[in-house]
Amino acid sequence: MANYNAGAMTRRYAPLVAAIETVGLTKHYGRRALPVHPPFVHPTGLVRALDDLTIDVREGEVFGFLGPNGAGKSTMIRTLLGFLHPTAGRAQVLGLDVVRKSVEIRRRVGYLPGGVALHDSLSGEDQLDYMAALSSRPPVRRADLTDRLELPERTLKRRVRDYSRGMRQKIGIVQALQHDPELAILDEPTEGLDPLMQRAFYEILDDLQAAGRTVFFSSHVLSEVERVCDRVAIIRSGRLVALEEIDTLLAHRKRDVEMRVAGGLPVLAGVPGVTAIVEMDGRLTCHVEGDMGPFMRAIAGFPITDLTIEPAHLEEAFLEYYEDAEANAPGPAVARQREAG
Amino acid sequence: MNGPLLRHTWRANRLRLLAVCIALYAWGNLLPIIYSQFGAAFRDIFEQGIVPEAFANFGGGDIFSLAGSIALGFIHPIALILVSVFAVGFTTSAVAGERQRGTLEILLSRPVSRRKVYATLLIAALMFIALATTAFLAGVLTSSTVFEVMTEIDLSLLPLVWLNGFLMFSSFAAIGLAASVSFDRLAPAIGITIAILLVSYFLEIIGSLWPDAAFLQPYSLFHYLQTRAILMGEADPFAFALLGAVALVAIAWALIVFPRRDLAAPA
Numbered sequence: 108m109a110n111y112n113a114g115a116m117t118r119r120y121a122p123l124v125a126a127i128e129t130v131g132l133t134k135h136y137g138r139r140a141l142p143v144h145p146p147f148v149h150p151t152g153l154v155r156a157l158d159d160l161t162i163d164v165r166e167g168e169v170f171g172f173l174g175p176n177g178a179g180k181s182t183m184i185r186t187l188l189g190f191l192h193p194t195a196g197r198a199q200v201l202g203l204d205v206v207r208k209s210v211e212i213r214r215r216v217g218y219l220p221g222g223v224a225l226h227d228s229l230s231g232e233d234q235l236d237y238m239a240a241l242s243s244r245p246p247v248r249r250a251d252l253t254d255r256l257e258l259p260e261r262t263l264k265r266r267v268r269d270y271s272r273g274m275r276q277k278i279g280i281v282q283a284l285q286h287d288p289e290l291a292i293l294d295e296p297t298e299g300l301d302p303l304m305q306r307a308f309y310e311i312l313d314d315l316q317a318a319g320r321t322v323f324f325s326s327h328v329l330s331e332v333e334r335v336c337d338r339v340a341i342i343r344s345g346r347l348v349a350l351e352e353i354d355t356l357l358a359h360r361k362r363d364v365e366m367r368v369a370g371g372l373p374v375l376a377g378v379p380g381v382t383a384i385v386e387m388d389g390r391l392t393c394h395v396e397g398d399m400g401p402f403m404r405a406i407a408g409f410p411i412t413d414l415t416i417e418p419a420h421l422e423e424a425f426l427e428y429y430e431d432a433e434a435n436a437p438g439p440a441v442a443r444q445r446e447a448g
Numbered sequence: 449m450n451g452p453l454l455r456h457t458w459r460a461n462r463l464r465l466l467a468v469c470i471a472l473y474a475w476g477n478l479l480p481i482i483y484s485q486f487g488a489a490f491r492d493i494f495e496q497g498i499v500p501e502a503f504a505n506f507g508g509g510d511i512f513s514l515a516g517s518i519a520l521g522f523i524h525p526i527a528l529i530l531v532s533v534f535a536v537g538f539t540t541s542a543v544a545g546e547r548q549r550g551t552l553e554i555l556l557s558r559p560v561s562r563r564k565v566y567a568t569l570l571i572a573a574l575m576f577i578a579l580a581t582t583a584f585l586a587g588v589l590t591s592s593t594v595f596e597v598m599t600e601i602d603l604s605l606l607p608l609v610w611l612n613g614f615l616m617f618s619s620f621a622a623i624g625l626a627a628s629v630s631f632d633r634l635a636p637a638i639g640i641t642i643a644i645l646l647v648s649y650f651l652e653i654i655g656s657l658w659p660d661a662a663f664l665q666p667y668s669l670f671h672y673l674q675t676r677a678i679l680m681g682e683a684d685p686f687a688f689a690l691l692g693a694v695a696l697v698a699i700a701w702a703l704i705v706f707p708r709r710d711l712a713a714p715a
Contacts, residue, residue: 136712181713188557190711214559224550224714228460240452241558282554 126290126321127164127187131196132157134182134345156182158345159196164338169312169322171336171353173329173425179345180325181221184292187323188218201290214243217288221295221325223279227268231258231278234267238282246285253281255307272299280308290321297331309335333357333421341425353421360424361394363417364402369410378405450560450568457572461538465576468533469583475526476587483517484595505656514600518588519675522613527584528649534576535617536641539624542569543706544637550714562707566629570699573621574614581613601679608678615691616673620645622698629706669694 134157157179164170174180185191187200189209198205200212225234239246253263256277267275276299284291297305312322312335326332332339333353341349349356361382372391375381379401384393395402395416491512506523510516521527543566546552555565585606592598623644627637648668655665665671672687 136710185711185713190553190556192708192710210559210561213557216557218554218557220550220553220557221713222550224553226456226460226551237452237456238554238558240455241450241555241560243559279554 125163125199125202126166126168127162127170127198127200127323129160129162129183129187129196129198132160132162132183132186132193132198133195134179134186134191135194156345157186157193160342160345160347161196162340162347162350164321164323166321167316167319168337169316169324169335171332171339172323172325172342173327173332173339174342175327178342180342181294182345183342184218184294184323184325187292188213188216215289217283217286217291219279219283219291219293219296222298223275225267225270225275225278228266230264230266231270231274232260232263234278235263235282235285239285242286244286248287249281249285252284252311255311256280256304257307273301273304276300277304280311284311284315288320290323291315292323294325295327296324297326297328305331329420329422329425339421349424356424357418357421359397360420360427361396362399363392363415364395365390365392365413365415366406366411367391367413369412371409373406373409375402375405378402381405449571450564453555453560453565453568454572457542457569458575461534461572461576464533465579468530468576468580472527472530472580472584473587473590475524475530476521476584476589477591478587479511479517479521480514480588480591480595480597483511483514484597487511487513487517506653513676514592514597515676515679518601518609518679519673521584521588522673522675523652523670528645531577531580531617532620532645534573534580535621536624536638536645538576539569539573539621540628540638540641541634542573542625543628544631545628545634547632547711547714548634552711553714556711563703566625566702566706570622570625570702573625574618577617577621578614581610581617584613585610602681605679605681605683608683609675612672612674612678612683612688612691615688615695616669619669619691619694619698622695622702626698626702626705629702630709632712 133155136154136156160179160183172180172183182191186193187198187205189205189212192206201215203212205212226237229237235246235249239249253259258274258277258281262274267278270278276296280293280296283293297308300308309331312324315322322335324332324336336353338350338352339356340347367390369389372386372389375384375391375393380395380397380399381402382394382396384391494512506520510520543552546555556562589598589606592601620641624637624641627640631637649670650668651664652668652670655662655668655671669691672691674682674684674687677683
């Protein structure tokens with residue numbers, strides 16, 4: 108696995124224009140003696156939520172941001188939007204510094220928080236009007252979005268308190284995108300949506316991308332990240348463990364192969380990329396990683412009666428990165444001990 | 449100040465404000481009625497010594513004069529509870545409550561600075577308190593006119609009475625809002641603000657009823673609510689200055705803390 112650092116990232120992924128760029132972004136949390144936030148008093152008891160995170164998101168791409176609960180995804184998003192102040196490093200959104208130009212950034216960004224909370228006493232329409240008024244940009248995409256997400260006028264007239272979770276999520280999506288932001292930051296956007304609405308949402312993302320908009324997409328649903336994202340970053344304990352094009356990531360993953368052969372089995376030992384070979388009663392199973400060419404040449408000419416190649420999925424890549432990271436990198440507890448020591 | 453946020457806040461609180469203003473108007477009506485109808489009888493009772501003389505002065509108010517009854521109306525727990533709907537309830541929940549519910553998240557994802565959010569909520573709180581104070585004095589004026597006791601006070605001093613009451617409740621509102629921006633949850637914000645209000649109230653009332661505890665009164669914000677003194681032409685500018693200073697300190701705290709603090713994801 109690659110060891111990601113600022114220099115390597117800059118060389119490998121130098122973008123023409125970065126919608127989001129972080130360099131060595133670090134955020135430490137801590138416990139406070141009191142539940143209050145007195146000025147100029149910093150918390151004690153360090154927890155590293157983000158650690159030296161260097162990422163760039165190119166303008167016009169759909170970028171997936173993956174990690175399990177507590178990995179630092181929300182911390183990253185909240186730092187980009189100015190809710191949290193970085194402990195070290197720097198971050199820019201649309202070329203603007205996240206600390207000094209936070210308001211200007213939020214003018215140009217649409218944000219869907221995870222588990223979006225709305226004002227229960229307002230109707231859906233009033234909620235959207237309120238958000239549009241706060242944005243100081245006209246809701247030019249609202250009609251299209253409400254149409255695609257099946258939010259008819261009579262539904263929008265109902266109070267939010269009467270909405271199901273999926274309906275609230277739809278309102279959350281519309282409020283994030285209705286003013287046609289240059290960058291959409293979406294935290295678990297399909298949470299609570301049924302499969303039809305998920306499909307409608309993916310089509311919305313396709314249109315956004317076609318219009319040159321950038322989408323920063325945090326999700327637990329790896330299949331949807333695989334489907335909609337161009338590139339993906341995987342973080343663990345606040346550290347970046349992978350940043351790859353989805354295609355590149357998948358190309359390096361192991362595929363599960365199973366074949367039945369009438370006669371002698373092909374000899375796959377030593378074939379580049381082929382591992383875990385098991386032969387039994389005319390059936391052969393193995394893993395194939397990377398270029399399929401050597402494997403295909405090795406089996407060419409054999410009387411194969413059945414061949415199944417399970418495509419590589421992001422989920423396996425994700426788990427593999429995590430297993431590797433678990434084995435190679437110090438865990439958060441160890442890191443904290445080192446820090447304390 | 450942010451227009452859409454102010455409109456939203458007004459809309460969310462207008463019914464509550466209407467109810468509080470009607471109740472305060474009714475309460476304001478009641479005091480001159482009690483004074484005009486029963487004031488002399490109560491004075492006789494006190495003069496006969498049936499009730500200890502100290503009880504004739506409840507937080508600087510009484511029912512033996514129109515000025516005293518207006519003062520009593522201002523410091524009475526009923527008025528305190530009604531105005532506290534906004535001075536404490538609204539202010540403490542304005543940020544900490546929104547944060548706890550998660551709705552602060554989408555508000556702050558819009559191009560509105562935290563200082564602007566704070567300023568807007570402060571203006572809304574001051575507006576509510578101004579209207580509540582006006583409703584109370586409007587009630588006093590109405591029944592004073594109907595029961596023909598209006599001549600007992602100098603009407604030109606009423607704006608000062610209004611300002612004094614407004615400043616006192618505004619100082620509590622500023623404290624409530626400062627607590628609201630300092631905590632992640634509503635309970636500590638509302639708890640601290642109510643504790644300050646109750647301790648302050650206790651110091652003033654105990655000092656007014658028990659002469660040996662009178663030295664505690666200057667430590668109470670309610671001590672600087674000087675309705676009767678103002679209506680008797682004895683206004684103390686220090687009282688106004690002190691109430692204003694307390695509000696300014698709380699505002700300065702909030703303006704420093706709120707933009708600097710981290711807003712982690714709601715629990």
